[in-house]
Amino acid sequence: MAEKASSKVYQVTALILAVSVDLSLFYASGFAVFHRLLGGFALLWLSAALRWSAVTVISLLLLGDLKPLLVRFLTAYSLLPAVFETGTRVLYREQSQCGPGADVRCWMMFAGASLGAAVFWEITIPAGSNQQKQRSRVLFMRVVxxxxxxxxxxxxxxxxxxxxxxxxxxxxxxxxxxxxxxxxxxxxxxxxxxxxxxxxxxxxxxxxxxxxxxxxxxxxxxxxxxxxxxxxxxxxxxxxxxxxxxxxxxxxxxxxxxxxxxxxxxxxxxxxxxxxxxWKLTLLVLMETPITGLMRNIYDTHYQRLSQAMQDSMARATEAVNEVVFGIRLVRSFSTEKHEANRYNKRLLEIHTFKTQRDTVRAVYVLAWRVTGLCMDVFILYYGRIFIQKGQxxxxxxxxxxxxxxxxxxxxxxxxxxxxxxxxxxxxxxxxxxxxxxxxxVSTDGKLKPDQLQGKISYQNLSFAYPSNLSKIVLQDFNLELAPGQMTALVGPSGEGKSTCVSLLQRLYEPQKGEILLDGEPLKSYDHHFFHKKIAVVSQEPVLFSGSIRDNITYGLTDCSQERIEEAARKANAHDFIKTLEKGYDTEVGESGGQLSKSERQRIGIARALVREPKVVILDEITSSLDAESENKVLQGLASCPNQTLLVIAHRLKTIEKADQIVVIRGGQVEEKGTHQELMDLQGSYHKLRNELFDEVNSPQ
Incomplete structure (x- = not known):
């Protein structure tokens, strides 16, 4: 703090010394000599040049590096008297009161006007704005x-x-x-x-x-x-x-x-x-332009800031409404209608506050430019009367x-x-x-589209953390192989990395270390559309779009026959309930599939995956919404697809027991793997999980 105070005192002292030198030049005894030798305009501009040189050099010697605002002030301060005197003689053909016989009042007037000009210049064209101006120019040309x-x-x-x-x-x-x-x-x-x-x-x-x-x-x-x-x-x-x-x-x-x-x-x-x-009155009128520009610049700065804050508040209010609309059942169950209404009212009050501030800034701006316009009208009438009296x-x-x-x-x-x-x-x-x-x-620039695809998946030394929380490692040196024609089940406590394995296989994220191979080739080397046609995923909560059942099953496909649609629906155990509907496959599902039950949405999601005839099918907790009969039919339909790699995440014991390979994931790594019987004989983690997590009583037989 002491160093900063000392620096400020030093800067003020340097400025006072520079001003003192300028005053000595302003009132120098040689002023009259120059006036007699050189005459009017030459004297004015020579004096201005001498003052600018002297003040700038002294400031540089004392301060070292001058800030842009100070440079602008010194320039305007040195040149303004010459500009003022020149304009007066051109307009009125006579010398102003601030000519060679100037006093301290004129000097103070020039200093104040110079400070205003420097501030105006700094606000409208700030130092270092060339880069911003260049960027704005580039953006504007791109819009053009x-x-x-x-x-x-x-x-x-x-x-x-x-x-x-x-x-x-x-x-x-x-x-x-x-x-x-x-x-x-x-x-x-x-x-x-x-x-x-x-x-x-x-x-x-x-x-x-x-x-x-x-x-x-x-x-x-x-x-x-x-x-x-x-x-x-x-x-x-x-x-x-x-x-x-x-x-x-x-x-x-x-x-x-x-x-x-x-x-x-x-x-x-x-x-x-x-x-x-x-032309004289016209020059007077044009003096309004920089004043108006300065007011507009100040207004834009505050108005943009408040408008952006208001837009952010409106976005938060919209998010609050979306949360209540999508979670209305939870709101009703916990009887929090009043709480949500109060929360939304707070968002509205925040918007109202910013809007009031913005409108206040606008009102002040409108008042300012109207007063400026009124003052300009008064000046025009005053000087117009003078020009009429002079016959101009x-x-x-x-x-x-x-x-x-x-x-x-x-x-x-x-x-x-x-x-x-x-x-x-x-x-x-x-x-x-x-x-x-x-x-x-996640790159989508791959070009590989082989004619034949086996469907062999290999996780090699995989390490991954989600972009939103890079400090938490979800998978660490993860290695696993999925064989074609086999069913692999991933089991383990929640949050240990099972769904992350599925997300990485879908290429929703890119691992920080290691890679996943499909038939010996990295996933990123495959063509984007080809890859996602060969790998299909059915999640626990399948997303349906507004439209018919047919539209949702054939989502993303343009050449899908009715026979192919019905075959996929039969494998998903969805054909029978669809045929009972009045419009069959043309039945509207409503927004997000709201007109169908959870089980029906689940089966349509499975049919959407199977209609693509993929080589790799991923089922993420889908059996939680299906009864035992539907589950058995779905698994039978999947088993009828030869050489298909099946990856399942499930908590039902019957589903897990049928897997060719059961993989226990804990701490982001493979802890155990084998068949159901092999893992039960080990008496390890799988055996413990079976007793803790798998509920045979609640699993329909």
């Missing part, structure tokens, strides 16, 4: 490239935009008294009709087309990501990218560029017309100038708004492209 398919619509909209601006100028242009106002009516009608119908329609179509294209590309990229990505990324964030950010990104070119180009052309036209009336303009010209200035003020505020909006769009584009460009950690 997405509009290539809609270039005809954009071109047509630009043509009608140009015509609208031309008509606008014809309407606003001052009459010379020889033309009647009725002659401007055709231009007004044409502008209104083509502006609303043609330009807006064409650009709207382009925006909608590009937005759909962006959402399609983003969704396709998301579906290619590994499971670990969805475990570490919030659902609300993904939905926000697809809905809010993709929509905002789609408007970047079509809407913002349209408004920017239109407003820019109108602004240039207004400035031209105003310059023709009074007429009253009619001042009235016309005020009309143009009101339009120019709106255009300038629109430009600042569009720049802020484009900044938001580019930020949204960066988030969307971040997902689009992301390479999945």
């Amino acid at each position: 490239q997405l509009y290539k398919a809609d270039y005809r619509l954009l071109l047509g909209g630009s043509v009608f935009l140009s015509l609208a601006v031309i008509c606008k100028f014809q309407i606003l242009q001052a009459n010379d008294g020889t033309e009647r106002p009725i002659h401007r009516l055709p231009f007004a009608c044409f502008q209104a009709i083509q502006g609303a119908a043609c330009r807006g329609g064409l650009l709207g179509c382009a925006i909608n087309s590009c937005t759909c294209r962006i959402k399609g590309k983003l969704f396709e990229a998301l579906t290619k990501q590994e499971i670990g990505f969805f475990e570490t990324t919030k659902t609300g964030e993904i939905i926000s990218r697809l809905s809010k950010d993709a929509t905002l990104m789609g408007k970047t070119v079509g809407l913002n560029v349209n408004v920017l180009l239109r407003t820019f052309l109108k602004t240039m036209g207004m400035i031209f017309l105003m310059m023709s009336l009074s 303009m007429t009253t009619g010209q001042l009235v016309s100038f005020i009309i143009y200035q009101s339009n120019l003020g709106r255009n300038i505020r629109t430009l600042t708004f569009v720049f802020g909006n484009m900044l938001n769009s580019v930020v949204a584009a960066g988030k969307v492209f971040e997902y689009m460009d992301r390479k999945p950690l």
Whole structure:
């Protein structure tokens, strides 16, 4: 703390010394000598150069490295008096009170104005922003490239935009008294009709087309990501990218560029017309631009932060609703309706708080720019009166100038708004492209598609931890072989790695060490679609999609005959109950299969796996939802498939006993393996698990 305080004192002392040197130059006795020798403008700028050099050199010698804000302040501080004096002489043809006879008040005025200019410069164009500007430019050009398919619509909209601006100028242009106002009516009608119908329609179509294209590309990229990505990324964030950010990104070119180009052309036209009336008043009006830009920059900073916080709160509120909807049975069972309502109300209150803060910031901004506009109107009337008295303009010209200035003020505020909006769009584009460009950690670039596949699985020295918790090792030096035509059962306490073996075999994750071989080749070397057609999985809670039973059985297949569907349903013991339904295989299952029982959903899931005629079938705790008769029929149907590798995770004793190989997994490693009888004779872990975990009484005989 003492070192920091000492450093601050040293910096303040250095700055005071630099200012003292500057004051001595500002009031140097040689000032008048230079004035007599060199005259007006040469003296002004030579003095400014000398002051800048002296103050900068002294600051460098004392401080060593100058911060960008200080460099900007010193530059504006040294040059502003010369700029002010030059502008005064050009505008009024006379010397200002802050000329050679300047006093401390002028010096303080220049210092304050320089500090304001430096702060404005730092806020609008911060140091080190070149990299950010370059990134924004790259992102913007990538969005432009997405509009290539809609270039005809954009071109047509630009043509009608140009015509609208031309008509606008014809309407606003001052009459010379020889033309009647009725002659401007055709231009007004044409502008209104083509502006609303043609330009807006064409650009709207382009925006909608590009937005759909962006959402399609983003969704396709998301579906290619590994499971670990969805475990570490919030659902609300993904939905926000697809809905809010993709929509905002789609408007970047079509809407913002349209408004920017239109407003820019109108602004240039207004400035031209105003310059023709009074270039002095026009320069005064343009002084409003940096002030408006500064206010907009400050407003955008706070508004974006509060908007993002509000979006995050809305995402959390949506997640709360989803949790209650999907767990409504649990909510009703524990009678926690009031608790969930209070939790949702807290989320709504959080959203309301952020929205109130955001609207307050907006209200303050609107008040600020309206006060700024009012002050500018007062300045124009004041200086306009002076110019009228001096004969530099007429009253009619001042009235016309005020009309143009009101339009120019709106255009300038629109430009600042569009720049802020484009900044938001580019930020949204960066988030969307971040997902689009992301390479999945589990590669799908394999090319191997052998004509014959045996189905031999080999786990070799496998070590794995889930991406969401890398510190917890689930599998450690895991080795196991699954032989074709045999049934292998994985048993062991919960959380020891059984389901992880299945997930790795599905290539939902990539092991940190070791690999899994299929017929002697690593899984990643196989073609993605070929591999998942040859390996089918039925989980304990199979996922069904809205649609018919036929659609769910043939999910992902395009050329599946009715005979093949029915054969798979028979093996899964699902054909009989399907035929009893009124519409048979065309029966709607409802959202997530809600119109079917758990057992029926389970059998449809098995049929969906078997219809692909896979070489490797994985059953993960599927028999928990089936009665003994259904289980026996399913196992018989699976046994009728020759040379099929079957991997089963089950807690039913009857299912385990029939396995050709039983593997006991504990601590992420293979502890025992063999047949049921071999493991019972060992009197080891399997024998103990049989007594602790397997309940023959509850297993239907």
